[in-house]
Amino acid sequence: MLAFTPKEGATIREGNQTIHLIQASARSSSNAAERSMVEAILAVNDDLITYGDHLLADRSNRPDIIHYHNWLTFPAASHWARQNGISIVGTIHFLSEPVERWWGQTPDPEIVQQERCLFSQPHRIITVSHSLRSIIQATHGVSRESLNVVHNGLDVNSLFKSRLSDERRQKLRQTVAPSDEKILLYAGRLNPMKGITALLASAASVLAEYPKARYLVVGEPDSRDYARVIEEVFAQYPQLRGAVKLMGRIPRQHLAMLYQAADIALIPSVYDPFPYAALEAMAAGLPVIASDAGGLAEVVRHGETGFLVPVHTTEAGPHCVEVAALSAAQLRLLNDSLLAKEMGRAGQERILYQFNLERMLQSIMAVYQKVMAEELEQQPHSDLQTAKAN
DSSP states (O other), X not given: OEEEESSOOEEEEETTEEEEEEEOOHHHHTTGGGSOHHHHHHHHHHHHHHHHHHHHTSGGGOOSEEEEETTTSHHHHHHHHHXXXXXXXXXXXXXXXXXXXXXXXXXXHHHHHHHHHHHHSOOEEEESSXXXXXXXXXXXXXXXXXXXXXOOOBOHHHHOSSOOOHHHHHHHHHHHSOTTOEEEEEESOBSGGGTHHHHHXXXXXXXXXXXXXXXXXEXXXXXXXXXXXXXXXXXXXXXXXXXXXXXXXXXXHHHHHHHHHOSEEEEOOSOOSSOHHHHHHHHTXXXXXXXSSTTHXXXXXXXXXXXXXXXXXXXXXXXXXXXXXXXXXXXXXXTXXXXXXXXXXXXXXXXXXXXXXXXXXXXXXXXXXXXHHHHHXXXXXXXXXXXXXX
């Protein structure tokens, strides 16, 4: 495995894995301030290529498959495929065009160009949801046969190394909310993609009918501009000040404990290919209220493991989460603790059996096997063509 590191380079061996951590060269890091983000990432790919070429010069290091992620490492993978005849497989977790337009952001033209280049070259691609596969097909005309859906899987034991006892759960709850309040949790980045303004607007509506709701928002704004947007929402709804706690970024093990202490998880994304936040919340036994956009609709079963709320879509402008439906779903679960617990148990079971790490790895291996089988089918044909030419 090759990976970039901002620290000193190193080679780590763990069992049958060898991980090469590659530090940026003086050449690629020079004039960094003058480069665009894409130019900087392409420079890092140049370092990966230099290092990888040296490894591949030894035929014993030749891999059967090169696996890249998004456009970020595709240039290096594509180079090695051309130079060495090695098959490549890519996992696409996100697409800038057209997805970013759906919450009012203009995609970076340089990123869009990199995405076009990626999808213009025939090879096997893994997408993290059926939704994202459909978008790639519609946007780039990639054949359905080339696109394989492998849902993200969660390593539950790694996230929840220890389950809270009822006593510890109650003590933790008392540190964030009075004992008679119910806790609604959001965890993730704070940006337009995640539907944060809809979440806060719905909270204001819910509090008018259910004042003993306490909202915990874990994460940080990803820009100063969006931090100001959040402040403007709080100014619009002063009642949020005492009921919504902005917790900032917290360690992962602390988040795992909060999942176990909360009553309901909220994931009102405008669009999300397949967020781990849904898997984590459901694995903790929480009912999930999410938007019906993207991969969320593939993991949350409406009426069984939580509720899905509509996202209004238009061709002319940004998409938006339906605030009234988001509020109504919260009130339904706040007023029916039994239903919330039943949904939480159903969601936990679904994650353990359908979206576990082992299942994800098996699915990826199945894609590798397809690629290897296709290579074997093509090899005799190639040999025959060579024989005829001679």
